[in-house]
Amino acid sequence: MFLDKLAISRALYERFRELAPVKLSSRNVIVRDVLKLLQEKPSCVAIKADFREFYESISRKKVLSHLLEKKCIDNELYDQAHHILSEENLPGSNGGVPRGLVVSSLLCEHFMEEFDESVRNIKGVFYYARYVDDIVILTDHNCVDLRKKLSKICPEGLEFNKRKSFFSNCMCTVSTQFTDCLQCQDCRTQIQNVLQPPVPPRQFDLLGYNIRREMNGAIDVAIAPSKIAKIKNRIVTAFVRFMKNRNEGELVAAMEYLSSNHRLYLDAMPRYNGLAIVYREAINSPRCHKQMDELTFFFAESLELRKDD
Numbered sequence: 001m002f003l004d005k006l007a008i009s010r011a012l013y014e015r016f017r018e019l020a021p022v023k024l025s026s027r028n029v030i031v032r033d034v035l036k037l038l039q040e041k042p043s044c045v046a047i048k049a050d051f052r053e054f055y056e057s058i059s060r061k062k063v064l065s066h067l068l069e070k071k072c073i074d075n076e077l078y079d080q081a082h083h084i085l086s087e088e089n090l091p092g093s094n095g096g097v098p099r100g101l102v103v104s105s106l107l108c109e110h111f112m113e114e115f116d117e118s119v120r121n122i123k124g125v126f127y128y129a130r131y132v133d134d135i136v137i138l139t140d141h142n143c144v145d146l147r148k149k150l151s152k153i154c155p156e157g158l159e160f161n162k163r164k165s166f167f168s169n170c171m172c173t174v175s176t177q178f179t180d181c182l183q184c185q186d187c188r189t190q191i192q193n194v195l196q197p198p199v200p201p202r203q204f205d206l207l208g209y210n211i212r213r214e215m216n217g218a219i220d221v222a223i224a225p226s227k228i229a230k231i232k233n234r235i236v237t238a239f240v241r242f243m244k245n246r247n248e249g250e251l252v253a254a255m256e257y258l259s260s261n262h263r264l265y266l267d268a269m270p271r272y273n274g275l276a277i278v279y280r281e282a283i284n285s286p287r288c289h290k291q292m293d294e295l296t297f298f299f300a301e302s303l304e305l306r307k308d309d
Helices: 003-019 028-040 058-071 075-085 100-121 143-153 185-192 225-245 248-258 286-308
Strands: 043-052 125-131 134-139 167-170 201-208 207-211 219-223 262-266 269-273
Touching: 003 075, 003 100, 003 185, 028 125, 028 143, 028 207, 028 219, 043 125, 043 143, 043 201, 058 075, 058 100, 075 100, 100 143, 134 143, 167 286, 185 286, 219 225, 225 248, 225 286
Parallel strands: none
Antiparallel strands: 043 134, 043 167, 125 134, 201 207, 207 219, 262 269
């Protein structure tokens, strides 16, 4: 039954893509663009935000009705989509867009089109990108004013995650040379007292990466600490499972999956996965090399502990 729903969802996705095409963002392209611009514009401010309960908060009826009104879809496609999206056992079936269906991402992209365009038109925003519910903005204007504008144009039903959102981070390296450092209060405070110790490297996490500006002005990128912790947790989980079932083949397969590049077949199409692929924007970074050494040591240490058991 679930496979039938996936097949129907895939068919709907193909029809939506044909009748109402929309460009989906690429995670690594976004990170690559941000890295390039931060290097080119050392005095810019980076703002990262995300939406709370993104899929669940988007009204599927509203977004389908909007597409119907724009004549992007017909009544038949509307009814089919509404039926499959309303299944009770799907996450978000209480009125939102359910997770796990390929058509859901397409509907969310349509729902966010107007917001995306509005953000790009805000004065001072020279770069904006969104990957599902994560957004990143680079600006050379007052970030406080920008935050107010973002709250004002936030789509109906959505709200920013206060714990993760509006993490504004001036990526400049404060020194006596930056006496007109935009309108960033943090920087002005530092500049007014140049006798203070140097500020630590500015950094923020974006789409699984950690981006920071070193004191010499260089942009450095590595895997986000939260992702490293997640990989370590998976290593531990694999060993705990092995201690229970003593299945060496399963353990080896798990370790190969975590540590090497491999192909996954989704929708009969090969997809390539692995640390060097998922985090390819950081793989040549010395800081990332240290993280690889850290994971290798953690694996070896875990192996020794299991031998003792």
